[in-house]
Amino acid sequence: MEYDRILSDLLNRDEYLVVGKKTVRLDALDKLLGKARFTSDYIPKNTMTVKVVRSTMPHALIKRVDTSTALMVPGVVTILTAKDVPGENEIGYALPEQPFLNDKKVHYVGDPIALVCAIDETTAQEAMEAVVVEYEPLPAVFDIDAALAEGAPIIHKENNVAVKTKIRKGDIAKGWKDSDVVVEDTYWSPYQEHMCLEPEAAYAVPDGVGKVTIIACMQSPHLVREKVARVLGWKLNQVRVIQALTGGAFGKKDDTGPLISGYAALAAIKTGKPAAYIMDRSEVLSVTPKRFPVRFKYRSGADGKGKLTAVEVEITLEVGAYANRAPFWLWRQTAHACGPYEVPNVAVDGRAVYTNKVYGGSYRGFGNLALHFAAEQQVDKLAYELDMDPVDFRMKNILRIGSRTTCDQLLDNSVGIDKCLAGVAAASDWAKHREPVRIGTKIRGWGVGCAYHGNSTSRSTPDWSAASLMIHGDGSLTYRTAICEIGQGSPFGHAKIVAEIIGCNLDSIKIEQPDTDSTPDSKPTHGSRGLMMGGTAAADAAIKLRERIIRVASNMLDCPEAHVELRDSQAYNRKKPSVKIPFAEIVEEMHIRGENPASYGFYTSPRRFFDVDTGLGYNYAVYTFAASVAEVEVDTETGQVEVTKIWPAMDVGKVIDPLMVDGQIHGAISQGIGFAIMENLQLKDGVVTTTGFKDYIIPSALDTPEIDDTIVVEEPYKHAAFGAKGVGEPSIISIVPAVVNAIHHATGLRFSTIPITPDRMHKALKEAGKK
Amino acid sequence: MVNFELNGAHVSFEAPATMTLLDMLRVELGVTSVKKGCEQGECGACTVLIDGYPMTSCIILAPQVEGRHVCTIDGLAENPLMKELREAFMENGAVQCGFCTPGILLSAYALLRDNKRPSEEEVKTAIEGNICRCTGYVAIIESILDAAERIAPD
Ligand code: FES
Ligand code: FES
Numbered sequence: 054m055e056y057d058r059i060l061s062d063l064l065n066r067d068e069y070l071v072v073g074k075k076t077v078r079l080d081a082l083d084k085l086l087g088k089a090r091f092t093s094d095y096i097p098k099n100t101m102t103v104k105v106v107r108s109t110m111p112h113a114l115i116k117r118v119d120t121s122t123a124l125m126v127p128g129v130v131t132i133l134t135a136k137d138v139p140g141e142n143e144i145g146y147a148l149p150e151q152p153f154l155n156d157k158k159v160h161y162v163g164d165p166i167a168l169v170c171a172i173d174e175t176t177a178q179e180a181m182e183a184v185v186v187e188y189e190p191l192p193a194v195f196d197i198d199a200a201l202a203e204g205a206p207i208i209h210k211e212n213n214v215a216v217k218t219k220i221r222k223g224d225i226a227k228g229w230k231d232s233d234v235v236v237e238d239t240y241w242s243p244y245q246e247h248m249c250l251e252p253e254a255a256y257a258v259p260d261g262v263g264k265v266t267i268i269a270c271m272q273s274p275h276l277v278r279e280k281v282a283r284v285l286g287w288k289l290n291q292v293r294v295i296q297a298l299t300g301g302a303f304g305k306k307d308d309t310g311p312l313i314s315g316y317a318a319l320a321a322i323k324t325g326k327p328a329a330y331i332m333d334r335s336e337v338l339s340v341t342p343k344r345f346p347v348r349f350k351y352r353s354g355a356d357g358k359g360k361l362t363a364v365e366v367e368i369t370l371e372v373g374a375y376a377n378r379a380p381f382w383l384w385r386q387t388a389h390a391c392g393p394y395e396v397p398n399v400a401v402d403g404r405a406v407y408t409n410k411v412y413g414g415s416y417r418g419f420g421n422l423a424l425h426f427a428a429e430q431q432v433d434k435l436a437y438e439l440d441m442d443p444v445d446f447r448m449k450n451i452l453r454i455g456s457r458t459t460c461d462q463l464l465d466n467s468v469g470i471d472k473c474l475a476g477v478a479a480a481s482d483w484a485k486h487r488e489p490v491r492i493g494t495k496i497r498g499w500g501v502g503c504a505y506h507g508n509s510t511s512r513s514t515p516d517w518s519a520a521s522l523m524i525h526g527d528g529s530l531t532y533r534t535a536i537c538e539i540g541q542g543s544p545f546g547h548a549k550i551v552a553e554i555i556g557c558n559l560d561s562i563k564i565e566q567p568d569t570d571s572t573p574d575s576k577p578t579h580g581s582r583g584l585m586m587g588g589t590a591a592a593d594a595a596i597k598l599r600e601r602i603i604r605v606a607s608n609m610l611d612c613p614e615a616h617v618e619l620r621d622s623q624a625y626n627r628k629k630p631s632v633k634i635p636f637a638e639i640v641e642e643m644h645i646r647g648e649n650p651a652s653y654g655f656y657t658s659p660r661r662f663f664d665v666d667t668g669l670g671y672n673y674a675v676y677t678f679a680a681s682v683a684e685v686e687v688d689t690e691t692g693q694v695e696v697t698k699i700w701p702a703m704d705v706g707k708v709i710d711p712l713m714v715d716g717q718i719h720g721a722i723s724q725g726i727g728f729a730i731m732e733n734l735q736l737k738d739g740v741v742t743t744t745g746f747k748d749y750i751i752p753s754a755l756d757t758p759e760i761d762d763t764i765v766v767e768e769p770y771k772h773a774a775f776g777a778k779g780v781g782e783p784s785i786i787s788i789v790p791a792v793v794n795a796i797h798h799a800t801g802l803r804f805s806t807i808p809i810t811p812d813r814m815h816k817a818l819k820e821a822g823k824k
Numbered sequence: 825m826v827n828f829e830l831n832g833a834h835v836s837f838e839a840p841a842t843m844t845l846l847d848m849l850r851v852e853l854g855v856t857s858v859k860k861g862c863e864q865g866e867c868g869a870c871t872v873l874i875d876g877y878p879m880t881s882c883i884i885l886a887p888q889v890e891g892r893h894v895c896t897i898d899g900l901a902e903n904p905l906m907k908e909l910r911e912a913f914m915e916n917g918a919v920q921c922g923f924c925t926p927g928i929l930l931s932a933y934a935l936l937r938d939n940k941r942p943s944e945e946e947v948k949t950a951i952e953g954n955i956c957r958c959t960g961y962v963a964i965i966e967s968i969l970d971a972a973e974r975i976a977p978d
Contacts, residue, residue: 077914084922085910087857087897091923094856248957250861250869250923300859300923301957334862540921540958712917716959720920723960746866746955754948757961 056589057707057769057776063596064554070620072553072775075712078545079564080298080538092254092270092297096329100256101130103320103330104177106167106184107340108159111195111409111739112206113188115156118166123183128176130324132184133168137323140286144311148216150209151375153284153315159188160208160374161409162740163340165312170320170328193409195739197348197371200406208374208407215376218368218387218403220668222461228363228398232354236434240351241806242423244734245344245727246337247416248751251300253309253332253341257317259325264291265318270299271310272415272537273577274567280311281318289569292318296567302539303724304415307579308342308377335744342414343734345382346371349427355435361396361450364431364459368403373412379405382413384511385420388672391459392428393470393505394450399459401668410739415579417724418785421506429502429790430803442487443501443794444478452505452678461669467778469704469768470678474503476764481682481700489799494690497697498799502790503680506783507673508581508770513663516674518586519573522551522594523651524602524643528622528636530557535567535575536587541717541781543583546709547591550774554595555602556619557636573653581677581779584709585770586656592774594654601648605639608646659772675770677783678704681722683791684758687799689823692815694730695758696792702764706778711765717781718763723752725788730809731756828889830855831899839886846870846881849896857897857926861955868954871927872896878931880953897926906933908974912967920958928954932968940976944969 083089120132135142135156145151155164167184171177192206199205200213207213229235255269265285271277274294282292294314299306313330320328332341350367368386372379383403390401416422436446451471456464478484478501486499510516521533532551538544544564552559565572575587599619606624607614616627623633643650663670684698701718708714731750735743743749769776789807797803802817827836830853839848846863849855849872858881861869865883872881873895900906909932912918919925928951935942935950942950947968948961956964 075917078917078919080922081914081919082910084919084925085913085929086901087926089922090856091859093850093860098851248955250867250921250955250957251859252861299921300861301921303957334864334867542920712963716917716920716963719960719962720958721960724957745864746862747864751955751957752961753953753955754951754961754965757948757965760960760962 055771056592056774057771060592060775070553070556071549071559073708076549076559076710078542079548079560080545089298091251091300092256092268093331095268095297096256100329101170101172101320101324101326102174102177103316103328104169104181105165105316106169106181108155108162108164108166110159110188110190111162112160112191112193112208114158114191115166115186116189117187119185120167123169123180126176126180126183128172129180130170130172130326132180133319133323134166138284138319140284144280144284144315145375146377147380148376161411163411164374168316168320170324193739195408195410197369197406197408200408208409213407215372215405215407216380216383218383218668220387220399220401220459222459222669223398225363225365225398225400229354231356231362233357234435234438235352235354236431236438237352238805240349240427242426243346243807245416245732246734246749247303247305248749249301249303249305252334252337253313255313255317255330257321258327259321260293264293265322266293266295267314267318268295268297269310269314270306271296271314272302272307272539272579273310274535274569274572275574276577277310277314278569281315284315285318285322294569296537299537299539303417304419304579305341306539307577308414338744338749339741340411342377342412344416345379345413347386347423351427351431353431353435355439359439359441359446359449361394363398364391364396365400366390368401370403370405371408372405373408373410375412376405377412377414379413382420386424387668388460388507388511389421389424389505390428392425392432393452393503393678394432395452395456396459410736411741417782419782421504421786422789425502425504425786426789426793426807430793433794433797444474444483447474447503458672460672462672467675467706467768467770468678469766470503470505470680472766473678473680473702473704473764476702476766477501477680477682477700480761480764483682495686495688496799497684497686498795499682499684500791500794500798501680501682502787502794504783504786505676505678506581506786508585508675508677508779509658509673510580511672512665513660513671515657515660516576516582516586517655517657518575518590520547520575520587520590520594520654521573521651522598522654524598524636524640526637526640528561528640530562531565532562533565533572534587534591535572536583537567537578539578541583542713543578543587546584546713547588549709550588550591551595554592554599557622561622581782583779584777585773585779586658588777589656589774590654592654593656594652597652597654601643602639605642605646605648606634609634609639609642674772675778677778677780679783679787681787681791683795685792685795685799687796687814689818692811692818694796694809694814696726698759698761700761702766703780703784704766704768705780706770706773707767707776708765709775709777714765714780715763718784719760721784722760722788723757725785726756726792727752729789729792729807733808733810826887826890828891829893831895841885841887843886844882845884845886845889848886849881855896855898859923859926861923868927869924871930871954873930873934876934878934897929900933905936905975908971909933909967912970916963916967916970918959918963918967924954924956928956928964936972936975941972
């Protein structure tokens with residue numbers, strides 16, 4: 054099905070009612086009045102507090118857990134350990150190596166061992182300190198080389214490699230023969246902490262016999278349900294999960310949602326009391342998943358005419374204590390290894406390696422941020438080697454319709470990267486900025502970054518989403534999706550799609566907070582699928598309901614169905630627009646005629662051939678593309694880098710709301726700048742030592758650069774509603790390479806690792822004799 | 825016993841000496857518009873106005889507000905300046921997850937109350953202590969400048 058055509062035929066409109074227009078989000082007013090409720094706002098005073106006793110050793114066998122003294126602390130309700138887990142003691146995402154509560158071996162400082170349940174925070178804290186855990190320490194490894202070394206301690210399995218990936222395309226030996234220039238480098242991209250403003254919180258209430266209700270922050274209520282049911286040994290329908298408004302997530306809460314919900318739920322059913330688990334900021338920083346650190350060894354070649362000939366990459370992903378999302382993360386990096394360019398000969402080998410540190414997890418851009426940090430510097434270097442303009446060189450190799458990706462996937466629709474790149478080059482007056490400019494102690498430079506990001510699942514793995522819609526007797530509607538509102542506003546985007554198709558007023562739709570007892574499983578809010586998959590399921594539900602409304606209205610209006618127009622929650626005959634029937638009357642008639650006022654939408658993405666052995670074939674259903682130009686000023690005295698201006702461009706398929714597109718892009722620019730020059734998670738012997746906003750410094754309002762108007766390219770994706778593609782994740786990917794390339798332009802220095810802090814810059818300038 | 829004024833109403837509360845103002849407001853008095861983001865005085869989510877000035881309530885002890893006026897956004901729901909700010913935030917798309925929003929509104933309110941036409945730099949400085957991880961601040965800064973324009977057109 055070609056959704057954009059179906060929808061435009063169906064709607065018979067040249068101009069859309071709400072899609073593509075600026076609209077005020079339905080949730081904005083509640084949030085501005087302080088009336089929006091986040092998880093901790095639901096928790097009544099005096100609710101039993103849960104705290105997690107965590108490992109203080111990076112790698113050790115657990116010899117004994119003694120809770121007897123702790124249990125005697127007045128006010129302690131109970132203390133739960135692995136033996137209290139009624140179901141499977143397992144919570145791993147991809148691989149079954151992550152116990153819910155550890156009783157045999159711990160793998161990092163922060164591994165959960167016991168849950169203390171007490172009447173209040175202070176009591177719980179006191180009891181927690183009284184729990185005795187006896188360890189037999191094992192040698193620990195804190196970096197990938199140590200983990201890969203001969204005779205290294207075994208964390209989960211021999212050689213510490215969790216998974217491997219591989220792509221072979223073309224003939225790499227021929228690629229090198231065809232190359233006139235070759236550049237090589239090793240890059241290291243570190244941890245990044247999400248720093249969601251809202252710390253994790255979960256609240257669980259035992260609900261009669263054999264049922265528990267959980268309210269928590271998360272990104273997929275159905276994933277939480279599945280994981281919690283497994284730990285409890287219960288059926289899915291015994292666990293009711295409600296996603297509360299979530300105060301920022303960026304991937305983090307896709308990973309922490311099941312953990313925190315599990316702690317609260319187990320405590321609630323074991324004690325028969327409502328239970329609350331709330332993390333404090335230092336716990337969030339110390340123990341929860343981060344952006345995976347990774348090393349890339351790159352070798353890239355081009356011929357004298359400026360055509361890319363070969364790319365060879367060795368990826369070593371540091372997963373930390375548990376693989377978690379690593380198989381998917383590593384594959385994304387493997388599959389996007391060439392960047393958004395056509396390269397005939399490719400060899401990529403990836404491996405994900407365990408260490409005894411806090412583990413990696415989902416984070417906006419999912420692997421592609423680090424990947425493009427490296428890949429886009431390689432491309433820049435080749436351009437400089439060839440004495441070509443970095444934009445011209447990119448343009449010569451950029452993916453277009455008919456190009457083949459790293460995975461040899463033929464791109465046959467929705468490719469707008471050339472327009473993005475041309476757009477930012479023009480807007481930034483790129484050609485005029487080919488020389489850095491010195492202003493006092495500062496040097497100003499300009500850099501460019503391009504990016505692409507597959508939407509939804511990889512390797513042609515099935516992906517589907519569902520949504521439901523109900524029109525009530527007064528014509529108002531309830532929309533249900535399990536795609537979560539985590540700040541990005543995706544469910545509101547769905548509501549706009551629904552309003553466009555049904556012709557109802559936008560504010561006549563209430564979006565229900567996701568609740569597994571009533572909300573269809575839309576699959577998770579991740580992988581750039583919230584709008585593209587979830588929004589298409591919404592469109593499917595809306596199309597079905599629209600057909601019924603039209604059928605009834607045509608009867609009531611006594612005109613052919615094709616003449617019925619739906620607008621402003623009314624139906625009328627396009628040929629005789631004076632008579633309008635409000636939706637309330639139509640719904641009444643629907644009931645009488647036996648037309649179902651509720652509809653269920655379901656969407657499955659297309660699948661084609663993919664060869665897992667070579668890593669070639671139809672990989673992602675569609676890609677979002679982005680390009681940015683960054684202007685930076687480097688102070689050669691202090692080493693301080695300031696990003697002064699960004700020109701962003703993005704091929705989003707179709708804009709559902711320009712305010713939301715800008716919102717994602719602006720937020721991503723800030724997070725990208727943070728990662729490139731500020732954010733610096735520190736660990737010592739496997740322990741995170743930067744545990745707050747004070748030492749893990751992220752951008753404040755003062756670090757906001759000037760941002761030019763977003764250049765929006767619309768190359769619709771033919772299988773999604775209105776052609777829309779994911780925006781939130783891809784928006785961050787081109788920022789980091791644009792900034793590091795601008796820094797190089799200003800200083801002549803290449804940085805193979807980030808953040809480029811004043812210290813690092815200062816040192817590099819000194820070594821280069823530029824100071 | 826702490827006696828203070830909360831959004832215009834007198835409150836007496838038996839607060840333990842170690843209880844923070846934030847906990848007293850959120851847990852004991854049910855004012856959940858004040859958010860807890862760090863308890864380290866670093867994120868600004870817990871911002872309240874004390875005698876009109878923005879302060880982070882997580883690092884103030886409850887007894888310290890004895891005799892003071894504490895104001896949260898609940899107390900400014902009908903305030904004309906706050907209404908302009910809300911309008912501007914909505915129109916510019918300055919709200920995403922909304923967790924930072926109450927704190928930012930209070931900092932912005934205090935700024936515009938005392939400085940009708942702030943420069944962009946002054947706006948940035950006024951909300952420097954309010955971290956927002958979602959919006960990248962651009963829409964927030966624009967909104968505050970817009971609201972200023974509306975309350976004091978040239
Ligand atoms: S909670 Fe008070 S400043 Fe963060
Ligand atoms: S809107 Fe989410 S932190 Fe500001």
